[in-house]
Amino acid sequence: MASFSHLPAELVEYIVNYLSQSDKYAFCRLNKALNQLAIPFLYRHVDLFIPPGNKLPRIDRFCLNIINDSRTAGRVESIRLGLCSGEGVKEGQRWLPRDRHFNDEEMFDKAMNGLNNRILFTAGIFLRNAIGMREYSSYAALILLFLPSLRRLELADYKSATFDHVHTVLSNLNKKNPWNRRHPSGAFIDALSHIKEVSLNIDRHSGVAYPRENSHYSLDHILHIMCIEKLEMSIPDGRNPIRRPLVSNFQQTNITTLIIRHSGSLSEILQLLLSCVPKLRSFTYEIHHDCGGKENTAPRLIDLPAWIDSLRQVRETLEILVFSAEYCDTSKYFFAQPRIGDKFHGYLDLTSFERLHTLEAPFPFLTGDVEFSITTEIYALLPPNLRHLSLRPDLSHAQLPFPFDVSILPSALTFEESKTEAQHMMNARMDVSYMFQASLTLLDYAPDLETISVWQPADASLEWFDGQVADFATTCKNKNVNGKIITPMLLRRKKVEHRDLIKEVTVFDRVNPVRGHVEKFFRQEWEGRPLGLASQYHLHALRSHMVQLHR
Incomplete structure (x- = not known):
């Protein structure tokens, strides 16, 4: 049987592309030749999610690697940061334990030099302190500052505590903030301009929805990344549907694809968000309501005429519309479902959507x-x-x-x-x-x-x-x-x-x-x-x- 060393390089690359992150890492350690082939794939899609058991990934080592090697940083196309949706994973600040084999002084010095060159904002002192304390959120914020070619960003954060510093960095992109008198550098703006896709509170690996009563759903800081073309997110509704808008202030974006997964049927809070996406071509909404043993008293969980009223804002551009619906009670057998x-209530009247050519x-x-x-x-x-x-x-x-x-x-x-x-x-x-x-x-x-x-x-x-x-x-x-x-x-x-x-x-x-x-x-x-x-x-x-x- 032929070994990897005897296979054509193109075939080896094809195989490596389908390996998991851990398997790619093991593959890189086989020999120098395979290491050179696999390294670009190892860093192409980086997974730094916090798994069940709350064992923190070595985000500090990854952060130091991309600061030391701009070529490695340039290979990263997508990254997952935050909490997985598994049971037992809770929101909150996290600090990596001290490691005598990791040079924290080198990490801190190089981070400070990078911050001076990449971003200036009034809350920077808090980020510097968090780096010294080895806080997960501080490394996540640094990673965003040092990745020059990132195209897809996946963030999962119940109530923003896990990502305090990431939210701060993105919020300071808003020049209208009264407290923000210093602005990000051109290098940081250029790095963010490569991000075309953002996923917020979606665990694409397991597919399991995050707890609805805990999820973070403000979008203002995310929409400051002006070059986003595809936004995927979840809107929690818990037992009592939220009524606050997803966006506090109008800001025009370049989003063409909007995907909202396992969320309540909350068309009324989408009004301002839809006004921020004048180029929207594809819209997917996955309605999910789990009774959880309690009967919902809301008179209309799914109000289709209300949905049509909301979607009329994007009628001139919308080409693809996808709806799915799941009304269930996970505490009961399938044959005892409500x-x-x-x-x-109602049905979809799409006769005025002349550009719509695909419907699911x-x-x-x-x-x-x-x-x-x-x-x-x-x-x-x-x-x-x-x-x-x-x-x-x-x-x-x-x-x-x-x-x-x-x-x-x-x-x-x-x-x-x-x-x-x-x-x-x-x-x-x-x-x-x-x-x-x-x-x-x-x-x-x-x-x-x-x-x-x-x-x-x-x-x-x-x-x-x-x-x-x-x-x-x-x-x-x-x-x-x-x-x-x-x-x-x-x-x-x-x-x-x-x-x-x-x-x-x-x-x-x-x-x-x-x-x-x-x-x-x-x-x-x-x-x-x-x-x-x-x-x-x-x-x-x-x-x-x-x-x-x-x-």
Whole structure:
């Protein structure tokens, strides 16, 4: 068997690109030749998240490395800083323990020289003191000052205490602050100008939402990074939805893609934020509400006419709109889940959104029928120039079921529980039949449609029958529309790491109509849209060992 040393350099680089951060580090230590190949990949995507157990990563060593070597600093394209979403990780200040093998005096002296050359602000003395105390936040702030080519910044911070100094540095970019009489240097402004993507309070590795009652949601300091084109964030709502705006003062930005994940349906607090994104082309909102054993008394958790009122600010530029919805109670079995009922109001009227060409939404958002009644007439008000339509099973009885492992229970399900489970699964199959018929009906409302994609339920036992897939393909062929079936793989692979993996099956391709079914897999993004939406309940089920892994 050939060793790595015998493989072409291009192949080795391809392999290294898929390794985890720790594996890349181990690979670099094999020999000098492989070290030279792997070092650029080791520093390309840096992960300094604080994991469960609160063991701090050696952010001090990384900070000193990039201060000492500008070439290494220039290799960093993305960095993750802050708290992971695992249980037991709490907000607050953190200090790295003293290390006799680390030269703190050298770190401090070089940091001071760098600060004098890169930034001037009135609160600088506090940052200097924090560096001497080995505070995690101070190193994070230094890293932002010394990375010249950073393109993606991921920050996760419940209440800002973990990132006090990062927030201070970014807040001082605002020249309108009355206390800020000294301004950042040109070198610092130039470094920040390379940041095109920012993620705030999103754990992309686990996909798990942060605690809603603790999350930090002010955006003013983030929007001071004026060259951001893509912003991904979470808006917590806890038990009582917040009503403060995300942005205190209007400031125009260059953001074209806005992704808001596992958040409450809070259209009213988006008004000022949407006014700050006049170039917005793609908007994704993942509505997530976990009852947590308590019934919400709000009359309208999802008010679609209110959403349309908010989105009218970006009507002239919006091209891609994605909605997902998850209403659940993680304290209950899937067959005992609450129904959203009259807390869902209205439907999407997108007839005035002339630039909107791609739409992904749950069926009720288009039909207004959250009960999935087969007798309800469908009057979808789609965008006039819609070309790509994707339909989700969200809010149906088929959304939350999973292969339930009863062996974890102290005793078998009661007769009433078994009866409720059977009734729920029967309702789920009826909803799936409704979604099949509604998909064919919606094709008549978009005469210029090029592609229709229909998501299948997470549980493989509820997906369309072969006959339904064949009828769907035939209808797409008759209307000359690309037909695709989208299958989420989380419950099919039954591993948390597959939360954002899907299988796309093209059942009819109008460019090549004689070709049979074509399967492709996508992870993280699909046709420019984020994956892993509406999966918090199933992630909880997997972490709680309720999913039957073998059957």
